[in-house]
Amino acid sequence: MRKVLIGGLCVSLIAGLSACNNPTTAVKSPEASQTATAVSQALGSGIEFAHFDNSIRPQDDFYQYVNGTWLKNTEIPSDRTSIGAFYDLREKSRDDVKAIIEQVAAMPNLIIGSDEQKVADLYRSFMDTATLNKLGISPIQGELDAIAALKDKNELVRYFAHSQIIGGGTPMAFYIDIDAKNSSRYATHLYQYGLSLPEKDYYFNQAERFVNIRKAYLAHIEKMFTLAGLANPKASAETILALETAIAEKHWDVVQTRDSTKTYNLYQVKDLPKLAPDIDWTGYLAVLGADKQTDIIINQPSYIQGLNEIIKTTDLATWQTYLQWQTLTRAASNLTEALDNENFAFFAKTLNGQAEPEPRWKRGVATVNSLLGEVVGKVYVKRHFTPQAKERMQALVENLRGAYGDSIKELTWMSDATKVAAADKLAKFNPKIGYPNKWEDYSKLTIKADDLFGNATRASQVEHSKSLAKLGAPIDRDEWHMTPQTVNAYYNPTMNEIVFPAAILQPPFFNLQADDAVNYGGIGAVIGHEMGHGFDDQGAKFDGEGNMRDWWTEQDLKEFSERGKALIAQYNGYSVFDDLHVNGSLTLGENIGDLSGVTIAYRAYKKSLNGKEAPVIDGLTGDQRFFIGFTQIWRAKAKEEALRNRVATDPHSPAEFRALGALSNMPEFYTTYDVKPGDAMYIAPEKRVKIW
Template identity: 55%
Template structure:
């Protein structure tokens, strides 16, 4: 994904963790209608191909009853035979496709990396020199800490709290962290305008829970973190490593104590708090806001959105009460750890030892070539994405996807009209939103221009600093300009998808449009269970507990009647309670409230995809393939895309930080609520996946 301004994140809902505004017009490439749906079907009928089920039967475990465990029936043999690669914390369908995309990109990138006499400033020169600067470990070790020293000196030169605050504003350009972050996005209450968003930040551990949970896992991680900081200071030749580590931990605990919890942080309404820049002193006068916004180059702006106002107030007290020396030690640490992978092998390996091995349980780092591919993806993603699409993405896949999207849209329309719990007034608003969903398929219509980004041979840290400045400028320069409706927040080579609420758009990069998600040669059942449910999932985010707070034009507003809102809340609360019961490891439970949005997306997505599949058959019976009916293959298609194994440390981490449920429950947790699944496999009382009708949840 492209680096974003000011430690930027984008408020989008992702399909998988490896997730704003409306547009009624369609992108040009997607509105050129070469054939009607009927003509497409006629063409397919005239040129029949051998029908394939799309199921990977070798992965099935026939010793498991599908009525007890759909997930292991479909994936059991794969689960028993597959070893998680040593450079990964988890492995599954998404990662297998991502590995394939990396191999494809490697061929593209190494063509530039091996070329001679490339034109300076050309995209090929930038790709080749960036890739080679990652691979050239000898140069990294020879240069040592020298590339970082000017930045360390800048911290050391801070003389007072005003300069400290000015430095906070510069941090996004340095790969570092400060206690508050900023990004630019559409104003959620006026998505025709860009606005700045301020959010809590500044932690080295994944979130607040890691600083205060008293279980053995978190206590062990805190102890390991303090030792890690000390080791990093010693390796970098910085003084008083042990003392610095304790000071950093103490300051981060104060910051973490003021942080909002993860459940409140995903609440779109609670986190929209608009302030004039001149009002920020009302939150705290201990921070020199004029110095901060001037250093960032945004002092001419009128307003911003503060996501966690109480945090900013508490931060003011922390800034005032913490010594300047302690802050400088903290900033030195974040500069060091934020750039460790761009420096010496010793610093890089120690940084991985904590963040890779301790936090995620990953035994080994990625090989250098993969890290090089990741660097190019991160800094020059759409340069190689354009070549990737030309080589590996079939134009007919985009056309077929548009057909699937429209079938899902029609299924959603019918489902909304048939809802017995929603009143007509709210239905009208929901249908309006549905009609305005804008699909983006495969790749952008307008590619990013990198002409202002400088990449230099053999200077890895400087290349990242250059890219951070480039992205900072690009994002800051959006302010006051028209909304760019063609911007993508994933590269085409990303195996994922997302929904962007303020743009009311659903986005499907090219790399996910391949088996098992999408197979041009497979029968419709598995395609609807795979990519059809993915489409439904992203549409479902428009109607999940947070997406439903935005209307069809991407405006954050309440478009529900009071009664319908109560009915919706009752259903979502019931679904959250179901997921609270899931226990992937002994004593480790899914957080139903935290994962609610993704669970609604899964349930709604699969429900609507099933309905769309039925519509696609036009009343004709589905063939029996590989011994399974169409309905059975539909649900198997859903289950097989979620094949995934996790290391225990990674599972524990994800439960804390990932709003997606573990893959097993994305399969089994959804289907137990669907009477269509019960009918397809004759699931009866006493079967593990049978859920009494009164306990099932239907939202959309």
């Protein structure tokens, strides 16, 4: 497992985290903007008018006004839990990758060990259900035997470490990442882990929905144990749920775990026995290969203390049953069709409302993307991303950077001293666009056409070895945490970098055939969003070098905090369902990113006009096109079950509130659409939130 404090644009897929194609799409650089009017007249508006619902007043619900007809008429496919702009692009990216894989797989006489052989055989290993059915649970039998052979609690803890290395389940997750308070070095970290349900509240909430989920989860475990031929399915299910509930009780909640201050706790390894005396730290770290490190960052110390008590008071047989389950459930999609289907029935259908599984080829593509992503990414870039697109994206990023700098200078609530530090951080942003400068090396990974579980296990082992090699080494500034074919984007505070994979650079985000206004509203707001993460409630704790330190004056920090509290209150007021509201505290960072992104993108758009009036295209002014362009990128629908899970666990607000929340705070939106008191989107001027 790898935890990285990354602010992302993503609208998370419930069935799996993405956790951002049009290669010729472009925006004009500032130098070209003097001809903007003439060029724009030859371009379309980029607005998807067929999606509008003109029965809705834009002043009351701009999201429904722009997307309402699409929302009414569009059905979510039975093999998906969500549909919309992001999801459609992800489908296209998957189609593009499938074409690459199939072309590679059709090549004759592939050389064993070559990238091409690995891609072809990994895909084949996933698609070959006949072999998977024949193998049964034999691929995991070695792990089940090792679990059964555990003799004491020290061996149990050492098995936790082993399970971590092979990608199995464990109640604590070890990972290596940059030290948030010393960004010149890599450090070891521990993070709470070990639950099968989405979040701790699922184990305790007494509302009918959660009670029914727990009943279904018990039945699912029992069914999985039965299909696998494991002993005592019913009793084992009860044992597993009881232990996971005890673990969940010690977990921090989703709001606490996104607090970078609270989760930075540096311990000397020699002092770990004081924190958790019943955990064999020497054996645990030795198995991981990290026993030479003198310190470790514990994200949730009270959880480790609580886990210590659970290990101490829970008998070994109970832990063995739990580990059987963790091994089985995490391998399920790589085993028989029967186990795979039952895994789908609970985690996708019951939890998220997905009516039927995706075609197997889609999941095969996802597996290749996951384990060999940059091998495929190299080909994807050649086919779908041109140098011209990268150059034009770089120009747009610099335009947004300049607009952000101007905005910082003009802030009335921030002192000059803090403005200097903020401007320094902005100047040190490192934009990464399209694809890495240095591609991932997969030479040590062995892939076999008849060993899907082994392929996944070996990939996890290779990844662990690569992470270990970072300890004591210089920071790898070329590393990416998303592949080029990922439709998403992210900000990484310890690297102070904003990253835009190639696949997001296509309509409705980035459109060569459209006037600048819609591009600034789309990809411009995406760029601004990622820049905004550098100055959200967590990103603002990090300086331009990527170190978490206090660079604010006391008064400025107070002012910043008050604005954040106002945004929390605003989003807490948004009702997703009659019994469910947005969690303003959980979503604060992303909401700051959205508000900052569209605000700075608008400023950059106006700056690009060089004082000239934007042309009217398709009856719309430039400002109208900008705001519509922003709102149409959030077009989305989700199954109720999936949306409820998302609200409970995802730091992003639901799509409609990402549009409405940001625009309701922008004075320019009020002017453009004549929003007045009494209109549903109206917020009194003194209550509107402006941060950056």
